[in-house]
Amino acid sequence: AAGLARIDRDRLAALTAREQEAFIAARPRSKAAYEGAGHLFGRVPMTWMNKKAGGFPVYLATASGNRVTDIDGHEYIDFALGDTGAMAGHSHPAVVAAIEKRVRDLGGLTTMLPTEDAEWVGAELARRFKMDRWSFSLTATDANRWAIRLVRALTGKSKIVFHSYCYHGSVDESLVVVGPDGESASRPGNVGAPVDVTETSRAAEYNDLPGLERALAHGDVAAVLIEPALTNIGIVLPEPGYLEGVRALTRQYDALLIIDETHTFSAGPGGMTTAYDIEPDIVVIGKAIGGGIPTGAYGLSAEFADRALARDDLDLVDMGGVGGTLAGNPLSVAAMRATLEHVLTDEAFAHMIDTATYFTQGVDALFDEYALPWSINQLGARAEYRFARPYPLNGTQAALAADGELEDFLHLYLVNRGIMLTPFHNMALMCPATTRSDVDAHHAVFAQAIRELLGLE
Ligand code: PMP
Numbered sequence: 001a002a003g004l005a006r007i008d009r010d011r012l013a014a015l016t017a018r019e020q021e022a023f024i025a026a027r028p029r030s031k032a033a034y035e036g037a038g039h040l041f042g043r044v045p046m047t048w049m050n051k052k053a054g055g056f057p058v059y060l061a062t063a064s065g066n067r068v069t070d071i072d073g074h075e076y077i078d079f080a081l082g083d084t085g086a087m088a089g090h091s092h093p094a095v096v097a098a099i100e101k102r103v104r105d106l107g108g109l110t111t112m113l114p115t116e117d118a119e120w121v122g123a124e125l126a127r128r129f130k131m132d133r134w135s136f137s138l139t140a141t142d143a144n145r146w147a148i149r150l151v152r153a154l155t156g157k158s159k160i161v162f163h164s165y166c167y168h169g170s171v172d173e174s175l176v177v178v179g180p181d182g183e184s185a186s187r188p189g190n191v192g193a194p195v196d197v198t199e200t201s202r203a204a205e206y207n208d209l210p211g212l213e214r215a216l217a218h219g220d221v222a223a224v225l226i227e228p229a230l231t232n233i234g235i236v237l238p239e240p241g242y243l244e245g246v247r248a249l250t251r252q253y254d255a256l257l258i259i260d261e262t263h264t265f266s267a268g269p270g271g272m273t274t275a276y277d278i279e280p281d282i283v284v285i286g287k288a289i290g291g292g293i294p295t296g297a298y299g300l301s302a303e304f305a306d307r308a309l310a311r312d313d314l315d316l317v318d319m320g321g322v323g324g325t326l327a328g329n330p331l332s333v334a335a336m337r338a339t340l341e342h343v344l345t346d347e348a349f350a351h352m353i354d355t356a357t358y359f360t361q362g363v364d365a366l367f368d369e370y371a372l373p374w375s376i377n378q379l380g381a382r383a384e385y386r387f388a389r390p391y392p393l394n395g396t397q398a399a400l401a402a403d404g405e406l407e408d409f410l411h412l413y414l415v416n417r418g419i420m421l422t423p424f425h426n427m428a429l430m431c432p433a434t435t436r437s438d439v440d441a442h443h444a445v446f447a448q449a450i451r452e453l454l455g456l457e
Helices: 009-025 028-035 093-106 117-129 140-155 209-216 242-252 271-275 302-310 330-343 346-369 395-400 404-416 436-453
Strands: 060-064 067-070 075-078 133-137 159-163 176-178 184-186 201-204 221-226 256-260 282-286 296-300 375-379 382-386 427-429
Touching: 009 404, 009 436, 075 436, 093 330, 117 133, 117 271, 117 282, 117 296, 117 330, 133 140, 133 302, 133 330, 140 159, 140 221, 140 256, 140 282, 140 296, 140 302, 159 209, 176 201, 176 395, 184 201, 201 209, 209 221, 209 242, 221 242, 242 256, 256 271, 271 282, 296 302, 346 375, 346 382, 346 427, 346 436, 404 436
Parallel strands: 159 201, 159 221, 221 256, 256 282
Antiparallel strands: 060 067, 067 075, 133 296, 176 184, 282 296, 375 382, 382 427
Protein backbone atom coordinates (compact mmCIF):
# COMPACT_ATOMS: atom_id res chain seq x y z
CA ALA A 1 0.00 0.00 0.00
CA ALA A 2 1.11 3.56 -0.66
CA GLY A 3 3.10 5.20 2.10
CA LEU A 4 4.08 1.93 3.75
CA ALA A 5 7.68 0.86 4.21
CA ARG A 6 9.11 -1.75 1.83
CA ILE A 7 11.53 -4.44 2.88
CA ASP A 8 14.67 -4.61 0.73
CA ARG A 9 15.17 -8.37 0.24
CA ASP A 10 18.91 -8.09 -0.38
CA ARG A 11 19.41 -6.19 2.83
CA LEU A 12 17.24 -8.77 4.63
CA ALA A 13 19.35 -11.65 3.28
CA ALA A 14 22.62 -9.92 4.24
CA LEU A 15 21.37 -9.14 7.76
CA THR A 16 20.14 -12.70 8.25
CA ALA A 17 23.53 -14.08 7.16
CA ARG A 18 25.25 -11.78 9.64
CA GLU A 19 22.89 -12.83 12.46
CA GLN A 20 23.32 -16.51 11.60
CA GLU A 21 27.06 -16.18 11.82
CA ALA A 22 26.81 -14.45 15.19
CA PHE A 23 24.35 -17.09 16.44
CA ILE A 24 26.70 -19.92 15.50
CA ALA A 25 29.85 -18.24 16.81
CA ALA A 26 28.32 -17.64 20.24
CA ARG A 27 26.99 -21.18 20.69
CA PRO A 28 29.76 -23.75 20.22
CA ARG A 29 28.32 -26.18 22.77
CA SER A 30 24.84 -26.20 21.26
CA LYS A 31 26.39 -26.65 17.83
CA ALA A 32 28.53 -29.58 19.01
CA ALA A 33 25.59 -31.20 20.81
CA TYR A 34 23.50 -31.03 17.66
CA GLU A 35 26.24 -32.28 15.39
CA GLY A 36 27.00 -35.11 17.81
CA ALA A 37 23.40 -36.33 18.06
CA GLY A 38 23.72 -39.16 15.54
CA HIS A 39 21.26 -41.47 17.27
CA LEU A 40 18.29 -39.13 17.13
CA PHE A 41 15.88 -38.96 14.22
CA GLY A 42 16.71 -35.59 12.66
CA ARG A 43 19.37 -35.04 15.42
CA VAL A 44 16.68 -33.91 17.89
CA PRO A 45 14.53 -35.64 20.51
CA MET A 46 11.41 -34.73 18.56
CA THR A 47 11.51 -33.81 14.90
CA TRP A 48 9.76 -30.44 15.27
CA MET A 49 12.75 -29.19 17.29
CA ASN A 50 14.35 -28.76 13.88
CA LYS A 51 12.34 -25.57 13.47
CA LYS A 52 15.43 -23.42 13.84
CA ALA A 53 16.63 -20.28 12.16
CA GLY A 54 20.26 -20.62 13.24
CA GLY A 55 21.10 -24.04 11.79
CA PHE A 56 20.74 -25.86 15.11
CA PRO A 57 18.50 -25.40 18.13
CA VAL A 58 19.56 -23.68 21.34
CA TYR A 59 20.18 -26.40 23.95
CA LEU A 60 18.51 -25.83 27.29
CA ALA A 61 20.51 -25.64 30.52
CA THR A 62 18.13 -24.14 33.09
CA ALA A 63 14.77 -22.37 33.28
CA SER A 64 12.97 -20.47 36.00
CA GLY A 65 9.97 -18.16 35.81
CA ASN A 66 10.32 -16.44 32.42
CA ARG A 67 14.08 -16.90 32.16
CA VAL A 68 15.89 -19.64 30.24
CA THR A 69 19.62 -20.28 30.00
CA ASP A 70 21.40 -22.35 27.38
CA ILE A 71 24.44 -24.61 27.64
CA ASP A 72 26.65 -21.87 26.23
CA GLY A 73 25.80 -19.64 29.19
CA HIS A 74 23.39 -17.23 27.53
CA GLU A 75 20.27 -16.05 29.32
CA TYR A 76 17.00 -15.32 27.53
CA ILE A 77 13.75 -13.61 28.43
CA ASP A 78 11.35 -16.33 27.40
CA PHE A 79 8.26 -15.14 25.52
CA ALA A 80 7.86 -18.59 23.91
CA LEU A 81 7.07 -20.38 27.16
CA GLY A 82 7.12 -23.73 25.44
CA ASP A 83 4.42 -22.54 23.01
CA THR A 84 2.01 -22.29 25.97
CA GLY A 85 3.10 -25.40 27.88
CA ALA A 86 4.91 -23.09 30.30
CA MET A 87 2.31 -20.31 30.50
CA ALA A 88 2.51 -20.74 34.28
CA GLY A 89 6.23 -19.90 34.09
CA HIS A 90 9.05 -22.43 34.38
CA SER A 91 9.18 -24.47 37.57
CA HIS A 92 6.87 -22.26 39.61
CA PRO A 93 7.62 -22.94 43.29
CA ALA A 94 4.02 -24.04 44.00
CA VAL A 95 4.16 -26.58 41.18
CA VAL A 96 7.61 -27.76 42.21
CA ALA A 97 6.40 -28.24 45.80
CA ALA A 98 3.46 -30.37 44.61
CA ILE A 99 5.69 -32.41 42.32
CA GLU A 100 8.29 -32.93 45.05
CA LYS A 101 5.63 -33.98 47.52
CA ARG A 102 4.30 -36.58 45.11
CA VAL A 103 7.68 -37.84 43.95
CA ARG A 104 9.66 -37.76 47.17
CA ASP A 105 7.23 -37.84 50.08
CA LEU A 106 4.25 -39.83 48.84
CA GLY A 107 5.66 -41.81 45.93
CA GLY A 108 3.49 -43.50 43.36
CA LEU A 109 4.02 -41.97 39.97
CA THR A 110 2.15 -44.48 37.90
CA THR A 111 -0.17 -46.96 39.53
CA MET A 112 -3.43 -46.77 37.54
CA LEU A 113 -5.09 -45.79 40.86
CA PRO A 114 -6.96 -42.51 41.32
CA THR A 115 -5.93 -39.81 43.79
CA GLU A 116 -8.26 -37.41 45.59
CA ASP A 117 -6.69 -34.43 43.81
CA ALA A 118 -8.46 -35.50 40.61
CA GLU A 119 -11.93 -34.50 41.84
CA TRP A 120 -10.53 -31.13 42.97
CA VAL A 121 -9.16 -30.56 39.47
CA GLY A 122 -12.41 -31.71 37.85
CA ALA A 123 -14.42 -29.32 40.01
CA GLU A 124 -12.07 -26.42 39.25
CA LEU A 125 -12.16 -27.10 35.50
CA ALA A 126 -15.97 -27.29 35.73
CA ARG A 127 -16.06 -23.92 37.48
CA ARG A 128 -13.84 -22.35 34.85
CA PHE A 129 -15.00 -24.02 31.63
CA LYS A 130 -18.69 -24.81 32.37
CA MET A 131 -18.46 -28.55 31.57
CA ASP A 132 -19.76 -30.94 34.28
CA ARG A 133 -17.61 -34.07 33.90
CA TRP A 134 -13.86 -34.28 33.18
CA SER A 135 -11.43 -36.92 32.01
CA PHE A 136 -7.65 -36.63 31.80
CA SER A 137 -5.06 -37.45 29.19
CA LEU A 138 -1.36 -36.64 28.86
CA THR A 139 -1.60 -34.39 25.81
CA ALA A 140 -4.16 -32.13 24.22
CA THR A 141 -3.82 -34.25 21.10
CA ASP A 142 -5.15 -37.28 22.95
CA ALA A 143 -7.94 -35.30 24.60
CA ASN A 144 -9.04 -34.18 21.12
CA ARG A 145 -8.77 -37.70 19.78
CA TRP A 146 -10.91 -39.17 22.53
CA ALA A 147 -13.47 -36.38 22.27
CA ILE A 148 -13.78 -37.15 18.56
CA ARG A 149 -14.37 -40.84 19.25
CA LEU A 150 -17.06 -40.02 21.80
CA VAL A 151 -18.97 -37.66 19.53
CA ARG A 152 -18.87 -40.16 16.69
CA ALA A 153 -20.12 -42.94 18.96
CA LEU A 154 -22.91 -40.86 20.45
CA THR A 155 -24.18 -39.14 17.33
CA GLY A 156 -23.75 -42.05 14.93
CA LYS A 157 -22.40 -39.54 12.40
CA SER A 158 -19.00 -39.74 10.76
CA LYS A 159 -17.65 -36.30 9.90
CA ILE A 160 -15.80 -33.70 11.94
CA VAL A 161 -15.60 -30.10 10.71
CA PHE A 162 -12.48 -27.99 11.34
CA HIS A 163 -11.27 -24.52 10.48
CA SER A 164 -8.87 -24.35 7.57
CA TYR A 165 -5.29 -24.07 8.90
CA CYS A 166 -6.32 -25.10 12.39
CA TYR A 167 -3.96 -27.00 14.64
CA HIS A 168 -5.24 -29.40 17.30
CA GLY A 169 -2.18 -31.62 17.65
CA SER A 170 -1.37 -34.67 15.55
CA VAL A 171 -5.03 -35.64 15.20
CA ASP A 172 -5.62 -37.47 11.90
CA GLU A 173 -9.02 -35.91 11.27
CA SER A 174 -7.78 -32.34 11.74
CA LEU A 175 -5.20 -32.21 8.93
CA VAL A 176 -7.67 -30.69 6.52
CA VAL A 177 -7.80 -27.34 4.72
CA VAL A 178 -10.05 -25.54 2.28
CA GLY A 179 -8.33 -26.12 -1.06
CA PRO A 180 -7.95 -23.52 -3.83
CA ASP A 181 -11.19 -24.76 -5.43
CA GLY A 182 -13.10 -24.27 -2.19
CA GLU A 183 -13.32 -28.02 -1.50
CA SER A 184 -11.85 -29.71 1.56
CA ALA A 185 -8.43 -31.23 0.96
CA SER A 186 -5.53 -32.81 2.83
CA ARG A 187 -3.23 -30.34 4.53
CA PRO A 188 0.03 -30.07 2.57
CA GLY A 189 2.76 -32.21 4.16
CA ASN A 190 0.34 -34.56 5.99
CA VAL A 191 2.51 -37.57 6.98
CA GLY A 192 1.03 -41.00 6.24
CA ALA A 193 -2.68 -40.28 6.49
CA PRO A 194 -4.59 -43.48 7.42
CA VAL A 195 -7.35 -42.64 4.94
CA ASP A 196 -8.03 -39.68 2.68
CA VAL A 197 -8.87 -36.95 5.20
CA THR A 198 -11.98 -35.94 3.27
CA GLU A 199 -13.51 -39.28 4.30
CA THR A 200 -13.47 -38.17 7.93
CA SER A 201 -13.46 -34.41 7.82
CA ARG A 202 -14.46 -31.13 6.22
CA ALA A 203 -12.90 -27.72 6.49
CA ALA A 204 -14.46 -24.27 6.58
CA GLU A 205 -12.67 -20.95 6.72
CA TYR A 206 -12.67 -19.14 10.04
CA ASN A 207 -15.14 -16.21 10.13
CA ASP A 208 -17.14 -17.75 7.25
CA LEU A 209 -20.60 -18.76 8.44
CA PRO A 210 -21.94 -19.59 4.95
CA GLY A 211 -18.91 -21.88 4.44
CA LEU A 212 -19.58 -23.57 7.76
CA GLU A 213 -23.22 -24.02 6.85
CA ARG A 214 -22.23 -25.72 3.57
CA ALA A 215 -20.03 -28.12 5.54
CA LEU A 216 -22.86 -28.89 7.96
CA ALA A 217 -25.68 -29.13 5.44
CA HIS A 218 -24.67 -32.65 4.36
CA GLY A 219 -26.27 -33.82 7.60
CA ASP A 220 -23.41 -36.20 8.45
CA VAL A 221 -21.43 -34.01 10.87
CA ALA A 222 -20.90 -35.37 14.39
CA ALA A 223 -19.12 -32.26 15.65
CA VAL A 224 -17.41 -29.02 14.81
CA LEU A 225 -14.04 -29.00 16.57
CA ILE A 226 -12.49 -25.53 16.73
CA GLU A 227 -10.28 -23.13 18.52
CA PRO A 228 -12.57 -20.16 19.15
CA ALA A 229 -9.77 -17.97 17.79
CA LEU A 230 -7.09 -19.41 15.52
CA THR A 231 -3.79 -19.32 17.41
CA ASN A 232 -1.57 -21.53 15.30
CA ILE A 233 -1.45 -19.35 12.21
CA GLY A 234 -1.11 -15.99 13.89
CA ILE A 235 -3.98 -15.03 16.15
CA VAL A 236 -7.12 -14.72 14.05
CA LEU A 237 -9.93 -13.22 16.11
CA PRO A 238 -13.70 -13.64 15.66
CA GLU A 239 -15.66 -11.02 13.80
CA PRO A 240 -18.70 -9.80 15.75
CA GLY A 241 -21.35 -12.52 15.72
CA TYR A 242 -19.11 -15.29 14.37
CA LEU A 243 -18.95 -17.48 17.48
CA GLU A 244 -22.68 -17.02 18.14
CA GLY A 245 -23.28 -18.00 14.53
CA VAL A 246 -21.18 -21.16 14.90
CA ARG A 247 -23.22 -22.19 17.93
CA ALA A 248 -26.54 -21.47 16.18
CA LEU A 249 -25.54 -23.42 13.06
CA THR A 250 -24.24 -26.43 14.98
CA ARG A 251 -27.56 -26.55 16.85
CA GLN A 252 -29.54 -26.11 13.65
CA TYR A 253 -27.75 -29.06 11.99
CA ASP A 254 -27.62 -31.17 15.13
CA ALA A 255 -23.84 -31.24 15.38
CA LEU A 256 -21.93 -30.96 18.63
CA LEU A 257 -19.48 -28.13 19.34
CA ILE A 258 -16.04 -29.04 20.69
CA ILE A 259 -13.99 -26.06 21.85
CA ASP A 260 -10.23 -26.62 22.07
CA GLU A 261 -8.93 -24.17 24.70
CA THR A 262 -5.34 -25.41 24.73
CA HIS A 263 -4.01 -22.05 23.50
CA THR A 264 -7.06 -19.78 23.88
CA PHE A 265 -6.78 -20.42 27.63
CA SER A 266 -4.65 -17.27 27.39
CA ALA A 267 -7.91 -15.29 27.16
CA GLY A 268 -8.58 -15.70 30.88
CA PRO A 269 -9.01 -18.14 33.77
CA GLY A 270 -11.88 -19.87 31.92
CA GLY A 271 -10.46 -19.39 28.42
CA MET A 272 -12.61 -17.99 25.65
CA THR A 273 -15.46 -20.26 26.76
CA THR A 274 -16.02 -17.92 29.68
CA ALA A 275 -14.53 -14.71 28.29
CA TYR A 276 -16.70 -14.89 25.15
CA ASP A 277 -19.61 -16.72 26.77
CA ILE A 278 -19.49 -19.71 24.43
CA GLU A 279 -21.77 -22.71 25.08
CA PRO A 280 -19.71 -25.77 24.07
CA ASP A 281 -20.74 -29.40 24.30
CA ILE A 282 -17.17 -30.48 24.99
CA VAL A 283 -14.10 -28.48 26.06
CA VAL A 284 -10.57 -29.73 25.43
CA ILE A 285 -7.49 -28.36 27.13
CA GLY A 286 -3.85 -29.33 27.69
CA LYS A 287 -0.34 -27.94 27.99
CA ALA A 288 -0.44 -25.03 30.48
CA ILE A 289 -2.77 -26.57 33.07
CA GLY A 290 -0.02 -28.93 34.26
CA GLY A 291 2.56 -26.21 34.87
CA GLY A 292 5.01 -28.11 32.65
CA ILE A 293 4.08 -31.69 33.56
CA PRO A 294 2.31 -33.51 30.69
CA THR A 295 -1.46 -33.30 31.03
CA GLY A 296 -4.57 -32.85 28.96
CA ALA A 297 -8.26 -32.95 29.74
CA TYR A 298 -11.66 -32.93 28.17
CA GLY A 299 -14.93 -31.98 29.79
CA LEU A 300 -18.48 -32.82 28.81
CA SER A 301 -21.98 -32.12 30.00
CA ALA A 302 -23.48 -34.42 32.63
CA GLU A 303 -26.14 -35.48 30.16
CA PHE A 304 -23.60 -36.36 27.49
CA ALA A 305 -21.39 -38.22 29.98
CA ASP A 306 -24.36 -40.22 31.26
CA ARG A 307 -25.41 -41.15 27.75
CA ALA A 308 -21.91 -42.45 27.00
CA LEU A 309 -21.71 -44.43 30.24
CA ALA A 310 -25.14 -45.97 29.62
CA ARG A 311 -24.06 -47.44 26.29
CA ASP A 312 -22.90 -50.98 27.04
CA ASP A 313 -21.69 -51.44 23.48
CA LEU A 314 -18.96 -48.83 24.11
CA ASP A 315 -15.85 -50.12 25.84
CA LEU A 316 -14.81 -47.12 27.92
CA VAL A 317 -12.98 -49.26 30.45
CA ASP A 318 -10.55 -51.39 28.51
CA MET A 319 -9.41 -51.35 24.90
CA GLY A 320 -12.19 -49.47 23.14
CA GLY A 321 -9.93 -46.71 21.90
CA VAL A 322 -10.36 -44.08 24.64
CA GLY A 323 -7.57 -44.36 27.18
CA GLY A 324 -3.90 -44.25 28.10
CA THR A 325 -2.12 -46.19 30.82
CA LEU A 326 -0.46 -43.15 32.40
CA ALA A 327 -3.35 -40.72 31.86
CA GLY A 328 -4.60 -39.16 35.09
CA ASN A 329 -1.45 -40.29 36.89
CA PRO A 330 -0.89 -38.88 40.40
CA LEU A 331 1.98 -36.61 39.32
CA SER A 332 0.15 -34.95 36.48
CA VAL A 333 -3.00 -34.52 38.57
CA ALA A 334 -1.00 -32.99 41.44
CA ALA A 335 0.67 -30.62 38.99
CA MET A 336 -2.70 -29.55 37.55
CA ARG A 337 -4.06 -28.90 41.00
CA ALA A 338 -1.09 -26.78 42.03
CA THR A 339 -1.13 -24.84 38.76
CA LEU A 340 -4.84 -24.06 38.88
CA GLU A 341 -4.98 -23.45 42.63
CA HIS A 342 -1.86 -21.34 43.06
CA VAL A 343 -0.43 -20.14 39.73
CA LEU A 344 -2.86 -19.50 36.88
CA THR A 345 -5.34 -17.76 39.17
CA ASP A 346 -7.75 -14.93 38.37
CA GLU A 347 -5.24 -12.40 39.77
CA ALA A 348 -2.38 -13.87 37.77
CA PHE A 349 -4.40 -13.58 34.57
CA ALA A 350 -5.18 -9.93 35.27
CA HIS A 351 -1.43 -9.24 35.49
CA MET A 352 -0.57 -11.39 32.45
CA ILE A 353 -3.24 -9.73 30.31
CA ASP A 354 -2.14 -6.27 31.42
CA THR A 355 1.46 -7.12 30.46
CA ALA A 356 0.34 -8.49 27.08
CA THR A 357 -1.64 -5.31 26.43
CA TYR A 358 1.51 -3.32 27.14
CA PHE A 359 3.43 -5.60 24.75
CA THR A 360 0.79 -5.22 22.02
CA GLN A 361 0.56 -1.45 22.29
CA GLY A 362 4.34 -1.11 22.09
CA VAL A 363 4.62 -3.28 18.97
CA ASP A 364 1.67 -1.52 17.39
CA ALA A 365 3.31 1.84 18.02
CA LEU A 366 6.51 0.63 16.31
CA PHE A 367 4.55 -0.56 13.27
CA ASP A 368 2.96 2.90 13.06
CA GLU A 369 6.20 4.78 13.68
CA TYR A 370 8.01 2.91 10.88
CA ALA A 371 4.95 2.64 8.60
CA LEU A 372 5.34 -1.14 8.43
CA PRO A 373 2.63 -3.13 6.61
CA TRP A 374 2.37 -5.48 9.61
CA SER A 375 -0.17 -5.84 12.41
CA ILE A 376 -0.54 -7.44 15.83
CA ASN A 377 -3.47 -9.15 17.57
CA GLN A 378 -3.82 -9.91 21.25
CA LEU A 379 -5.77 -12.68 22.93
CA GLY A 380 -5.50 -12.14 26.67
CA ALA A 381 -1.97 -13.05 27.72
CA ARG A 382 -0.68 -13.73 24.20
CA ALA A 383 0.03 -11.45 21.25
CA GLU A 384 1.22 -12.23 17.76
CA TYR A 385 2.11 -10.14 14.77
CA ARG A 386 1.63 -11.01 11.16
CA PHE A 387 3.21 -9.55 8.02
CA ALA A 388 -0.06 -8.12 6.75
CA ARG A 389 -2.16 -5.08 7.54
CA PRO A 390 -5.01 -5.24 8.36
CA TYR A 391 -4.72 -8.52 10.22
CA PRO A 392 -6.00 -11.54 8.24
CA LEU A 393 -9.52 -12.75 9.03
CA ASN A 394 -9.14 -16.45 8.23
CA GLY A 395 -6.56 -19.24 8.16
CA THR A 396 -5.84 -19.19 4.45
CA GLN A 397 -5.23 -15.44 4.43
CA ALA A 398 -3.08 -15.78 7.53
CA ALA A 399 -1.07 -18.57 5.88
CA LEU A 400 -0.49 -16.34 2.87
CA ALA A 401 0.82 -13.59 5.16
CA ALA A 402 3.65 -15.81 6.42
CA ASP A 403 7.15 -14.70 5.50
CA GLY A 404 9.76 -17.29 6.44
CA GLU A 405 12.72 -15.07 5.62
CA LEU A 406 11.50 -12.18 7.74
CA GLU A 407 10.55 -14.54 10.54
CA ASP A 408 13.99 -16.16 10.56
CA PHE A 409 15.70 -12.79 10.64
CA LEU A 410 13.59 -11.46 13.50
CA HIS A 411 13.88 -14.65 15.56
CA LEU A 412 17.66 -14.69 15.13
CA TYR A 413 18.04 -11.00 15.84
CA LEU A 414 16.03 -11.33 19.03
CA VAL A 415 17.61 -14.56 20.26
CA ASN A 416 21.10 -13.14 19.67
CA ARG A 417 20.13 -10.34 22.04
CA GLY A 418 18.51 -12.45 24.75
CA ILE A 419 14.86 -12.53 23.66
CA MET A 420 13.09 -15.77 22.78
CA LEU A 421 9.90 -16.03 20.73
CA THR A 422 8.18 -19.30 19.80
CA PRO A 423 10.04 -20.72 16.80
CA PHE A 424 6.73 -21.58 15.12
CA HIS A 425 5.21 -18.16 15.61
CA ASN A 426 5.76 -14.46 15.97
CA MET A 427 4.03 -14.99 19.25
CA ALA A 428 4.80 -13.56 22.64
CA LEU A 429 3.16 -15.07 25.70
CA MET A 430 3.18 -13.56 29.19
CA CYS A 431 3.44 -15.72 32.31
CA PRO A 432 2.87 -14.50 35.87
CA ALA A 433 6.59 -13.70 36.16
CA THR A 434 6.76 -11.54 33.00
CA THR A 435 7.17 -7.83 33.78
CA ARG A 436 6.80 -4.59 31.86
CA SER A 437 10.56 -4.18 31.96
CA ASP A 438 10.91 -7.55 30.18
CA VAL A 439 8.57 -6.17 27.55
CA ASP A 440 10.61 -2.96 27.34
CA ALA A 441 13.70 -5.10 26.74
CA HIS A 442 11.94 -6.84 23.86
CA HIS A 443 10.77 -3.57 22.35
CA ALA A 444 14.23 -2.00 22.45
CA VAL A 445 15.69 -4.93 20.50
CA PHE A 446 12.70 -5.19 18.16
CA ALA A 447 12.93 -1.46 17.32
CA GLN A 448 16.64 -1.86 16.59
CA ALA A 449 15.89 -4.82 14.28
CA ILE A 450 13.32 -2.76 12.40
CA ARG A 451 15.71 0.17 11.98
CA GLU A 452 18.41 -2.10 10.61
CA LEU A 453 15.93 -3.79 8.32
CA LEU A 454 14.84 -0.43 6.92
CA GLY A 455 18.43 0.75 6.53
CA LEU A 456 18.00 3.47 9.15
CA GLU A 457 21.16 2.56 11.05
N1 PMP B 1 -4.73 -28.01 20.48
C1 PMP B 1 -4.18 -26.82 20.18
C2 PMP B 1 -5.07 -25.64 19.97
C3 PMP B 1 -2.79 -26.69 20.08
O1 PMP B 1 -2.25 -25.53 19.77
C4 PMP B 1 -1.99 -27.83 20.30
C5 PMP B 1 -0.47 -27.77 20.20
N2 PMP B 1 0.10 -26.63 19.72
C6 PMP B 1 -2.61 -29.03 20.60
C7 PMP B 1 -3.98 -29.08 20.70
C8 PMP B 1 -1.82 -30.27 20.84
O2 PMP B 1 -1.12 -30.23 22.01
P1 PMP B 1 -0.07 -31.38 22.30
O3 PMP B 1 1.00 -31.25 21.26
O4 PMP B 1 0.41 -31.08 23.68
O5 PMP B 1 -0.79 -32.65 22.21
